[in-house]
Amino acid sequence: MEFFEPQSQEDLFPVQESSDIPAAPLAERMRPLDFDEFVGQEDVLAEGQPLRVAIEHDRVPSLILWGPPGTGKTTLASIIANKTRATFIPFSAVLSGVPELRGLLKTAQQRRKVSGQRTLLFVDEIHRFNKAQQDAFLPYVERGDIILIGATTQNPSFEVIAPLLSRSMVVVLQSLNEEALRHILTRALSDTKRGFGSSRMTLTPDAQRLLIGYGNGDARSMLTGLEFVVGQYAKPGKPITIDQPQVEQALKQKALRYDRDGEEHYNLISAFIKSMRDSDPDGALYWLARMLEGGEDPKFIARRMMIFASEDVGMADPQGLLIASAVFHAVEVIGLPEAQINLAHGVTYLATAPKSNASYMGLLAARKDAKEKGNLPVPLHLRNAVTSLMKDLDYGKNYRYAHDDPKGAKQQTHLPKELEGRRYYQPTNSASPTDEAEGLNSPW
The missing domain is CATH 3.40.50.300 (P-loop containing nucleotide triphosphate hydrolases)
Structure with missing residues (x-):
């Protein structure tokens, strides 16, 4: 240049x-x-x-x-x-x-x-x-x-x-609101030097509302749409009124602004996840619809639902992961447009399910200790004695087999000596009855 x-x-x-x-x-x-x-x-x-x-x-x-x-x-x-x-x-x-x-x-x-x-x-x-x-x-x-x-x-x-x-x-700079877009549209229709003010063309109020919606906060997109519509129907020297059906016909392939690699991609998926986490199925369905209308890959949405099912629903409703996995399978097998029904099914299930992040938080705490404490030795009774030398070194000694001695197996320690007594898994108040009543008392 x-x-x-x-x-x-x-x-x-x-x-x-x-x-x-x-x-x-x-x-x-x-x-x-x-x-x-x-x-x-x-x-x-x-x-x-x-x-x-x-x-x-x-x-x-x-x-x-x-x-x-x-x-x-x-x-x-x-x-x-x-x-x-x-x-x-x-x-x-x-x-x-x-x-x-x-x-x-x-x-x-x-x-x-x-x-x-x-x-x-x-x-x-x-x-x-x-x-x-x-x-x-x-x-x-x-x-x-x-x-x-x-x-x-x-x-x-x-x-x-x-x-x-x-x-x-x-x-x-924010997306333009409806009032601002209406002002810009009116000026384009009335300006005799730069716009269409000298033409004998009018738009019905419904047609104007449709064009404003088409702009979706983007003045340039709205004006480009207006110019295209006028080019389709206006005839020099002849009066014409353009109505909503004509605008719909000209702009029938309306696409919401959505950049899979840009910030809006992350904004929408964040709003989607937070709506499900806050048990708001209406918000979750809206953000799902926004992503689908914008052309988001449905498999990306389904994968995030699988992660959510374990991270945010967890043991409060273990069926959540099965539902999310089934949704992902349905998306792969069926594809759009029908798979949007499966997505909506999964979203409403996860949004209305009880929530627990105990498994995820427990993992984070355990990883913190694993990183900070270094390679602590595995207790001898938990080691597998596959040779006579290992047996002589007390590998596996005094290990209690859970199927023969469930109570004893539960009582034996499964952490390195330096971490004995550490609790990583802390069931939440929203955990399922199975999780609350049986989880900490079962052999597993």
Whole structure:
């Protein structure tokens, strides 16, 4: 990629003449030009908020803009570009590599030495640079040669190196709510220069609600959907009203935003597990539906249910693991869409089952001792005497065979001498009757 010194801010985020506007996608044409047009994110960008004041007075610190697609990260960068006196340069981590970046950073360093002017560098999808590549920014940020604005859809705690995070302000942009999307949709329908205001096309209220739902918090997705719908039905010079069935037909393959490798993947599975743990079948079914609608692998869900059955239900209902295992088998054999019924069956069973994490917590405690105490010797009576020498060394001596002497077997120690009396398994109050009444008294 060839880098050049922008002559003006218009070179970076060009405003097209009205005759050229139709060539650009609707979402790009409707991109807000200033804070008066910016919708949403009031908690960080409302008038008087510190970040907005800093932008308006050209005192922007290094920023990491974190949020889902279509929430205003690039738009905010373009507004900053229009307000800063620094040399503003956009850079894509997708289209360009580290060699180009290093050249740009050296130019920024030289610019500051010669003229005292800083460079405001906007890096889109900064998470595409690995942690070693992100190191290239550090000396230039530390010296003040550049003000870094990084945009990412991924959690910066995992995707941006700690030294950059500590030198930046993380700005969290939320998915747009229904009111914000409705405002953006109305403006696109009424704007005569950049939107469809000069056309003779209207959308029914139900059609508008459907498009807002299609956006799912993403303004760009909603506007792209609107443009597609209009392209399907609108005819130049002829009035037309587009209704809900027509929008449904045009957008029948609606897919909820879901990234199997991104943070939303982990957010949804976390909400799913916590709902089952808290014995809320309604919440668990909702998050199950969200994952299925987003295209999650049903076998991944079933595997997590098997883990949950042992970790969180445990001995309170030992049948839980059998149910979860049967669900996994059903998913493998049947597949979607029918296997979603098996998943729902298993989810409601596990969510309403009594809960006990005694087995899991016992394992954690035992592993802690195993790690901290080292290789403690196995008591002689528990060792297997397979040779005469081993018998002479008292291997297996005085071992009580449980089937011949259940009481004696229960009373003999099964831990190393240093750990005698240690209790790892602590039945909980929600344990099953078998677990509570019989568990500690049975030979096993």
